[in-house]
Amino acid sequence: MSTIDTSTKAGAPGEPGWKRYKFADHFRNAEDEFDACKLGFWLFLATEVLLFSGLFCAYAMFRMKYPEAFAAGSHHLDVKYGGINTLVLLVSSFTVAMSIRCAQLNNQKWLRINLIITILCAFLFFFIKLAFEYIPKWSQGIRPGILYSNPFAGHPQEPTWWSVYYGATGIHALHVLIGAALLIWCLVRSFRSNQYGPTHYTMLENAGLYWHLVDVIWIFLFPLLYLIH
């Protein structure tokens, strides 16, 4: 086992992937491997949270210094779309938790249905963001940094607010895409070989955790960006 070993198949062919999965041999048993993978993934989630902490810090510092600019800028954001996006992400969190539950109970059909709904919610989020927020704003000249060209800034410091807005929501949207990609990969594997079942659903669990984190970050971003007065 000195090179990358991609064949983890043991057992009778034709069996679902989750039954055929054999844990890596430097672990004592499958339970250990699952726990280790989950521990590693929680550490990775901690790094993602700290990545966003930089953005939250920039937001907090500038809101502290220029509260009126932030209030003026926030008024240009439509709470309706922010609220719909929040609900979309919350529902998608629910469906991904349900799909993990289905994996634990070997309900392959509903596992996939829930995953599909989650992925559709991800794309809906992205679509609403682009179509109703980014593109209309961009065409009005409301852009990050030096690209800002709207002559009717509500406050002299409003361009900073928009930079913070684009930065925070942009990086969050990037993470939505990454999460959706992970879930699509899980879906593909599920279709191909019934990869997730009661004894093996590590990848699905971790993708679900990533997705929940993306949701939690939006839960905090939404009031901070859309509901300032």
Add this chain to the structure above:
Amino acid sequence: MTTITTPDTGHGGHHEGSYLTPNKGGVFATIIQWATTIDHKKIGMMYLFAVLGMFMLGGVAALMVRAELWEPTRMLADGTVTGQFFKGGDTASANYLTYNRIFTMHGAVMVFLVIVPGAPATLGNFLLPLMLGAKDVAFPRLNLLSWYIYLLGAAFAVLALLNTGADTGWTFYTPYSSSHAGNTYGNIVMMTTAAFILGFSSILTGLNFIVTIHKLRCPGMGWFDMPLFVWAMYATSIIQVLATPVIGITLLLLIFERVFHVGIFDPAMGGDPVLFQHFFWFYSHPVVYVMILPGMGIATELIAVHCRKPIFGYRAIAFASLGIAAVSFLVWGHHMFASMGELASAVFSALTFFVAIPTAVKVFNWIATLYKGSIALNTPMLYALSFLFLFSIGGLTGLPLATLATDLHLHDSYFVVAHFHYVMMGGTVIAFVGGVHHWWPKMTGKMYTEWVGILGCLLVFVGFNVTFFTQFFLGIQGMPRRYANYVDEFQLLHQISTVGAFTLGLGFFIQLGNFIHSLIAGRKAPPNPWGGLTLEWYIESPPTEHNFHKEPILTHGPYDYEDVYPPHCDPADFPLPDPKPGGANAH
């Protein structure tokens, strides 16, 4: 009664080759085998060569800096020699900027490419599974990914540095580094991208180690039976995981600032340049503890083994490692006393004094370990003793820098330069080189030449002190850092420092020669030349692919020199104080 299973080397015919045995398919097959390996030992060795290579690059830059400082006015960086090497600008302005590019290269290469990956990725990767009795780290493929990310980041960094370089200093302070792209000479975006990529390598390594330590300890090894090097790596990994993402977002914001001129760090748009410093140092202070903690772990191992004495205060050192990791997050503002407001400065100054406490606990425990120990003054031990001395000086000189009143005079002077070189180089690099010597027989199966090692150590020690002790005086007398020109009064001290630097370089060069010679013609190393008791000494030098033939079951602590005969050694060489009949270790 269960014992440690020792590999029976009398297996004869089907004796497995070591992990270094080339692939039977020839050179190309061997290269592919190493390029796709998930064996932590091979990955550790690859990191070792890369880190040593980068160390030479950074060292050459350092020697160029010291050579430039021989004269109070321009010498090398005069547009004719180096000015053409570093492109850009006209001759008049290229002088000034070239020196800046050289010290930026030195700093960035040393920090991001040598010291931060240094001990964790090389010795940590190699030793952690061995010390824990495991077959590999928790996520071997992630380990390989970490290595390739490091290579990618190193490629970006070297490309950026050779292509106009960067002249901001390795700290990339705004507003200079974030100014409109035309202002700074150099490829800042490429440099920061390189550092961003290297951050991921660091995070993944740390993540891997934490899970390995939690999950892959062999039977019988509780948390307080682990070697203290493992505790040090654990604390290091915690810092790596929590702090590195912040430099990621910082560099990302810096790139946005340069490309889109977002304005958060630029007063021209209502931003705050000191905010960048907060962001930057929130990572960069904990990272200096990422640098020193493995060094302290190595020193603990070296002192214990070469004094043949159980480490004094095992739990104190273990908890002190964690304590240093925790406190390291509280003190980043002490790099910014001159930029911050007074309230924050006072708070950070007070917090900075706390970090001395766990550090001092460790130093006193090491000294207590030396007391009445059976000290063997071989090369690794000399390095460990040098570490104690040099790190203590470095730590103590941090105190005038932590004190607000004195720091205002010493800020950005050569005193700071001397302080951090004492801790980073006198601490981490010395401990790292000592560790490489100590585990060289295990990693390569060859012994180095002892007298050359001792000569190298002495040259390094003398050269280091001559170089950097004089810089304390320069700093107190007012020599600012990062200046290519200086007043004539400082010339003598600068010249002494330069002589020391070249001596230091000579010392490292001699050691490199020692290592190369040992690889080519060194005598074969025994499995346990030093009489160590931790699990890596129970297997062959170099180890086989799978580390242990059977999963070891631990029955004694890592420093039980008074109770247990060391494996593979003649009991006459390492007698026990009152030998127990039968011993705890059956062969």
Add this chain to the structure above:
Amino acid sequence: MQAQPAQTFDPNDPHGFAELGEHHGHHITSTRTLVVVILTLVVLTALTVVTSSIETYLVKEMGWMLPEWVNIAVAMSIALVKGTLVLLIFMALRYENPLYSIIFLFCMFAFALFLGLTGMDLDNRGLVYDWKVDSQQTGGTGVNMMHPPSTIHVLGETIEFHDLNSTGEKVGFGFTGPLAEELKKRYIAQTGITEAEYQRRWAEANHIHEHHDDLPNADRSVTRTGLSGALDATASDDHGGHDDHGADDGHAKDAGGH
């Protein structure tokens, strides 16, 4: 030596590896729990929006002077509850090894340190020396800090500074002041409208209604908030709307202006 327990898989046992001695099997969250949580989250989201509307109403219509931190405190408390629910139930922190919760709490601690201490600095910059707050001037200085004056006189020499790129050409934004002002100037120059017309368009773009209705007149009295100087204003005062903004900006201008 020590026999490893046999790795058997029992197809009838949904957990599969429960017999390996781990007493905590894999917790399966019930559908009911998940549904209750999602409904709670939806309700809390609605609550967040409603509370912010209430705040707006209280400030605008009722004239209450809510301190700034109320908005953040209320919104963040509700967000904290929502986030905790997701973390505990959806991410199963409640049912898992406490180690994961510890990791997350450490992470939160580092986050709190970062924001707290940085905020402590940025907020208290001017405690001893006023000039330390200058960099945080509202609207920005508009001038690149690297070359603040364009000409300086040093030791009898006059030195000119420009933004130069690596080939020596002059580059730069060509700004002479803060970004927003600069854009306004350019817009007015391009369209050729008057200042008053610009103000009208600005008010329209920012959905700011004329304040004449908010001013007391003979037929109605209106509660006013803000600096008392504006209480004397009447419906006939054209600058009423803009004075409000002047009053709002007073604090920020005092901090940065000369």
